[in-house]
Amino acid sequence: xxxxxxxxxxxxxxxxxxxxxxxxxxxxxxCSRTAVWKHVEELRKEGFELEAVRRKGYRIVKTPENVTxxxxxxxxxxxxxxQSIHYKESVDSTQKIAHRxxxxxxxxxxxxxxxxxxxxxxxxxxxxxxPKYSGIWxxxxxxxxxxxxxxxxxxxxxxxxxxxxxxxxxxxxxxxxWPNDILMNGKKVTGILxxxxxxxxxxxxxxxxxxxxxxxKREEYPDELKxxxxxxxxxxxxxxxRSVLIRGIFNRLEHLYEIYLENGFYPIKLLWESYAxxxxxxxxxxxxxxxxxxxxxxxxxxxxxxxxxxxxxxHSVYSADIDL
Ligand code: BT5
Numbered sequence: 645x646x647x648x649x650x651x652x653x654x655x656x657x658x659x660x661x662x663x664x665x666x667x668x669x670x671x672x673x674x675c676s677r678t679a680v681w682k683h684v685e686e687l688r689k690e691g692f693e694l695e696a697v698r699r700k701g702y703r704i705v706k707t708p709e710n711v712t713x714x715x716x717x718x719x720x721x722x723x724x725x726x727q728s729i730h731y732k733e734s735v736d737s738t739q740k741i742a743h744r745x746x747x748x749x750x751x752x753x754x755x756x757x758x759x760x761x762x763x764x765x766x767x768x769x770x771x772x773x774x775p776k777y778s779g780i781w782x783x784x785x786x787x788x789x790x791x792x793x794x795x796x797x798x799x800x801x802x803x804x805x806x807x808x809x810x811x812x813x814x815x816x817x818x819x820x821x822w823p824n825d826i827l828m829n830g831k832k833v834t835g836i837l838x839x840x841x842x843x844x845x846x847x848x849x850x851x852x853x854x855x856x857x858x859x860x861k862r863e864e865y866p867d868e869l870k871x872x873x874x875x876x877x878x879x880x881x882x883x884x885x886r887s888v889l890i891r892g893i894f895n896r897l898e899h900l901y902e903i904y905l906e907n908g909f910y911p912i913k914l915l916w917e918s919y920a921x922x923x924x925x926x927x928x929x930x931x932x933x934x935x936x937x938x939x940x941x942x943x944x945x946x947x948x949x950x951x952x953x954x955x956x957x958x959h960s961v962y963s964a965d966i967d968l
Contacts, residue, residue, distance in 0.1 A: 648673055652683050653717040656704050665701035690714060715887040724753030726894040736763040739853045742783035746841055746849040750785055757782040766835055772855050773869060780856040780886055787849050792842050797909045797947040799824050799838045802852050804915045805900050806834055809892035814880045819921040821966055822949050831874035833857050858884050909945055929964040
């Protein structure tokens, strides 16, 4: 995405529905009117509909069906999250690409988004089903200056941001299942995967992978997921504009992340608990070596799950799969 293109889209963002003249845009962006016209033509090829009225100028009347970096940019008001977008048609995993970019010093807030993942992954190398055009498969690079044990807090923070963005643009009220699932009516609509690049005991970068089932239909799911997965569209009965949701997530995530860096995890913890599904209930947590059954008491300041078993013993769970 060229700087000129970004400036052009930002001009439309900042003027809502106004017509912007070729000359105005050229002056603002610092290019010729011909260059403006060329960018407008490129946007049209991408699926934008632009109205051009004599003596008034251009106005965007419709955005593309598919997600594009330009479409996400239009209306984006964040400071850093999503300011650099790597948009791909098909990849093995957005996590893999983001890791490489992070290693190559990509700035904080850089995002990799793909229409399809051939080898999308969950935790512990499980597969993440990522069919073309119907979901949001993206990885976001953050660079918080934090000790490694705090990393799981960012998974919880991301879950809150995604839930809030979904609530904002749909009629749905999803819930969070510790640590990384977002559910609708008991079925998984979003999974989050947080991975680290670290040095000694500090985080260098954290790659937050977010997979959201958006417009899949029930019959499109493979058999093994039919009973456990759902999409926003199945739950709401509406087709959802993915670019709008992506922008909503960028906005929420940046906002919460800034609160977090300034005030610590406590305010995020309160929000998280207000969306959590399992707190106060009896659950089973399967870790790598143990199975613990008991009452979920809540999460600690560090984001660690506390479970009280039948004998009243309290277990701290750092990572597990939860059965409700
Ligand atoms: C997760 O793992 O839930 C993390 C998923 C993260 C996916 C994103 S997409 C962008 C980025 N790039 C990647 O390659 N990954 C990230 P976990 O808690 O381990 O759950 C995995 C399990 O969820 C699988 O074993 C399936 O049972 C189930 N599953 C797989 N695909 C699903 C889907 N599309 N919707 C709901 N459940 C799914």
